[in-house]
Amino acid sequence: MSIDKELREELRHMADSMHCPPDLYGRVRRSYQHYVNEKRGRSPMKKRMLAGIVAAVILIPSAAFASPYLADAIFGSSAAIEQRGGTKEDYQVIEGMLQTAKGKLTEDEFKEYMKLTKQLMQLKLKITDQNGNKHMDKLTNEEQKQFEQLGSKLAPYFEKINGTAKP
Amino acid sequence: MNDKELLPWLEKATLGDESAFQLVYQATHQDVYRTVAFLVYNKQDIEDIVNEVYMRMWRSFHKYDPNRPFRFWLHGITIHLIQDWKRKAWRRIRLFERNRQMTCEQFDWTxxxxxxxxxxxxxxxxxxxxxxxxxxxxxxxxxxxxxxxxxxxxxxxxxxxxxxxxxxxxxxxxxxxxxxxxxxxxx
Missing domain, CATH: 1.10.10.10 (Winged helix-like DNA-binding domain superfamily/Winged helix DNA-binding domain)
Known part of the structure; x- marks a missing residue:
């Protein structure tokens, strides 16, 4: 008898003597029922999950584009300039400028630009009264110096923003 | 019962028809059990794996390609789970206990x-x-x-x-x- 045939016969013979224990049926059945319950329970859950994902997909981009109002990073909110004679429209103009800057500058440049602009705007807010009039004398000598420095530091950025804006 | 006859029942079973489940179990359990028992010797492990095979059968039925023989798919699942189990067993920290078990395993498994x-x-x-x-x-x-x-x-x-x-x-x-x-x- 060839070994192939012998192996086949032997395994068949052995298999016939191996019986799945009957109590295993109960266990597999319980698992099955668990699966069925899970499946039934899952379908409304699935819908909710889907709705959640859809909502997140819609919200995330709008949050990414709308929420970090660039001007908010500098002023906190439009209230800061409205107290000093500015309007919501002015705020939008500033926002527009910042958005342009963001588009024209590299990421690192823009970071630096925002930092400097923020400092400059803080000083400007300080010298501007409720009617929008400027009083340089409100600043200390040191602050006046800083004000000028900021102006010159920002100049190359402005050139870059405006230069490429008008090719 | 051949593969073709079994498939509609299997589909019903995955949808929650318990009599279909019984039928599928009756038609397949000896084959699954024997396959596992040829490859794994611990009685408890054999039963765990058989149970897992059925869980996997319901859950993965949607991935089954009807152009291929059902038994091939079923044995694929079985072998896959046995190997999974072997990997896990390998990592088990109960190495000492396992060694002890192995000495009496030969008489224990069936x-x-x-x-x-x-x-x-x-x-x-x-x-x-x-x-x-x-x-x-x-x-x-x-x-x-x-x-x-x-x-x-x-x-x-x-x-x-x-x-x-x-x-x-x-x-x-x-x-x-x-x-x-x-x-x-x-x-």
Whole structure:
């Protein structure tokens, strides 16, 4: 008898003597029922999950584009300039400028630009009264110096923003 | 019941029809159990794996390609879960306990009749002594009658590897069989 045939016969013979224990049926059945319950329970859950994902997909981009109002990073909110004679429209103009800057500058440049602009705007807010009039004398000598420095530091950025804006 | 007849029932079972589940279980459980029991020796582990096979059967039915034989898919799941289990067992920290278990495992895994058979059936005892990698090829080839290419597909290893394992397994069996039971063995 060839070994192939012998192996086949032997395994068949052995298999016939191996019986799945009957109590295993109960266990597999319980698992099955668990699966069925899970499946039934899952379908409304699935819908909710889907709705959640859809909502997140819609919200995330709008949050990414709308929420970090660039001007908010500098002023906190439009209230800061409205107290000093500015309007919501002015705020939008500033926002527009910042958005342009963001588009024209590299990421690192823009970071630096925002930092400097923020400092400059803080000083400007300080010298501007409720009617929008400027009083340089409100600043200390040191602050006046800083004000000028900021102006010159920002100049190359402005050139870059405006230069490429008008090719 | 052949594959084609079983499929609609299997589909019903995955949708929650309990009588369909019973039918599918009746039609497949001996085959699944025996396949696992040929490859894993601990009784508790065998039952765990069989249970897992059925869970996987319901959950993955949507991935089953009806153009391929159902048994091939079923054996694929079974082998996959056994190997999964082996990997986990390997990592288990209960190594010490396992070593202790292994010494009595030989007598523990199934009932007395098997032990008796084992004594009467030298060849079977030798198959059980093969390493898992060789044994799985022997079981799939001679118990389930798969071609070497199909075995390669199922084990996700190259055909060449299957061939060499098959060859090695036969060589080992012949060698030991000749030494121990040479009289009755005619090659």
């Amino acid at each position: 009932d007395r009749t098997v032990l008796q058979f084992e004594m009467q059936h030298e060849l079977f005892r030798l198959i059980r002594q093969l390493s898992y990698k060789l044994r799985v090829v022997i079981i799939l080839r001679y118990f389930h009658d798969y071609a070497l290419e199909e075995i390669a597909d199922m084990l996700q290893i190259p055909v060449g590897t299957v061939k060499s394992r098959h060859h090695l397994a036969l060589k080992e069996l012949r060698k030991r069989f000749e030494i121990k039971g040479g009289d009755e063995y005619v090659y």
